[in-house]
Amino acid sequence: MFEYAPAPESRDIVDIRPSYGLFINGEWVDSLGDARDKTINPASEEVLAEFAHANEADVDRAVAAARKAYDSVWGRLPGRERAKYLFRIARVVQERARELAVLESLDNGKPIRESRDVDLPLVAAHFFYYAGWADKLEHAGLGPAPRPLGVAAQVIPWNFPLLMLAWKIAPALACGNTVVLKPAETTPLTALAFAEICRQADLPPGVVNIVTGAGDTGQALVNHPDVDKVAFTGSTEVGRLIARSVAGSRKRVTLELGGKAANIVFEDAALDQAVEGVVNGIFFNQGHVCCAGSRLLVQESIEAELLAALKRRLSTLRMGDPLDKNTDIGAINSAAQLAKIRELSEAGEREGAERWSPSCPIPEKGFWFPPTLFTGVAQSHRIAREEIFGPVLSVLTFRTPAEAVEKANNTPYGLSAGVWTEKGSRILWMADRLRAGVVWANTFNRFDPASPFGGYKESGYGREGGRHGLEAYLDVRPM
Structure with a gap:
């Protein structure tokens, strides 16, 4: 068997801040509470950064910013204009792919070959793909006049942090919704880097907001009364709790849960x-x-x-x-x-x-x-x-x-x-x-x-990806 000499990727290409706040209304802001969390490198147990643990008041601010951006800018913007922002985000992701891959491997523990060759190309591809749909929604087979839902609350897991972000944010923005996203508490760094990408792409303030924290932050976001759509990827146990909490409300829900394939x-x-x-x-x-x-x-x-x-x-x-x-x-x-x-x-x-x-x-x-x-x-x-x-x-x-x-x-x-x-x-x-x-x-x-993904039974309901993934973020009922 061949012996392999070490071939480490340089971590010097990433600039990790010692401490992060919350990304609300296009700006970095401090949490209104004092709680902080730490994210570590699972391969060495080294502390990588400290980040804010958002409380209910922080979630209120983020949802309010998303609602304002939806009502005043993003929900009114023609699809061809939304597409330009999505294309720009996709290109910035490609330009920063090496940096983002290293950051993902540091925070998540996955091999750099996977984050570099699988995750990052797919992240860019999802933004490119849904940019193409943004001005063609009436041709998606979902009705003659599909409309955005409003504010989407999105909670993502730690196994594919940046890819799950792309799966959720790209179709939401393409359809004209605004977003408040909570990354997993063990892997927040690429979501926080994505906040900078939104600024680099000149995305209007409040269209994407990122709040960090643990389960209580996600619960506050999912239960917020001014949220129109909930999208969650994670465990079946948490999925059940979310389904119960939104039952009887007007909120649309997509759940992508566990599996035993x-x-x-x-x-x-x-x-x-x-x-x-x-x-x-x-x-x-x-x-x-x-x-x-x-x-x-x-x-x-x-x-x-x-x-x-x-x-x-x-x-x-x-x-x-x-x-x-x-x-x-x-x-x-x-x-x-x-x-x-x-x-x-x-x-x-x-x-x-x-x-x-x-x-x-x-x-x-x-x-x-x-x-x-x-x-x-x-x-x-x-x-x-x-x-x-x-x-x-x-x-x-x-x-x-x-x-x-x-x-x-x-x-x-x-x-x-x-x-x-x-x-x-x-x-x-x-x-x-x-x-x-x-x-x-x-x-x-x-x-x-371009291919839909989702499950049956305790693996959740709804589909992400492809034309089917648009339906989760559109109101297709007759006006």
Whole structure:
């Protein structure tokens, strides 16, 4: 096996302030409260910056700024003019892509190769894509005169901080809404950098407002009476709370929640291609992916062959410094998430599954968990039912396509699935029966701004991305 010399990306290209305020009405302002939080580098536990913990009064100010901008400027602006701002934001993101990628890897723990080659190109692509829609909304098939909703409250998770921001802000602005966004408390830095991008693009004050904080800040934002739309990506537990809190109100809601996706490999699949897809499906971004293929369903006749190939491939993965361009597996985002991954993995062993991980050195500082797979997994095991949100794969077997469908659908979630086979007819047969919002064929974790994304059951409701993603931010009822 080749030995790789370290190839670290320079962190000198990012300028992280010691302390951040809130971005309200186009300006940096201090919080009206005294509470502060810290964000750390999960690979080293180094404190990166301190940021404001917004309270209800701060959220009031942000929503008021968004409402004023909607009523006086943004809601009245023609689509072709809104598009110019979105195009400008997309170009600035491209110009600052290297800096933003480093900042994302520092704050989140993901490998620089992923933030540089996946996250940032997709961020720019989403702004470019929705810029193109801004003056064509009446042609989206959603009615002859679609109108913006007003003020959108958006709460995003820590696994893809800047990409989730783009998924939410780009369609909202294209449709004529204004935004108050709360990033995750463990990964606020790229959202705060995006505030500067809004200023660099001369976005009118109040169109995008960013308030930082923890769950209480998000709760104040979601429950605010002057919010017209709520968009949330995160855990199913929090999604339930949000659904209850807005029930009976006039607020429109989009929820993109958890998943326990099945990656289904048939005996006629191209084995090496399938192994790469399985690895990408669960170990990309340390498994911190809502649609991660955390359950491998392999046809019984090829189980031994596929597992041997999969173990060989896992033995080549490199875990370590997220800023090293050779790194495949970065750091777990937080101590709390690491504890959850450990607890569920230990439960898998207690329940009788067999655990295997490749031999790899684990750094002394930071939050780390090696790529892990479990064999001998039963459908009743916690590791087969609960979302681990980490680099842990559960392996189950099946004999027939019908059995594969039954096992894949035996979950409270319904976000995604993958099918590996050379038969196109089987792919279509499976896709028609799998209760998942996204079904990938002979690939996994492929995203495109033109393609809708979302789930069924406890994976939430509504769609983000594509033409379908416009509907969540438009009032299409007859006037």
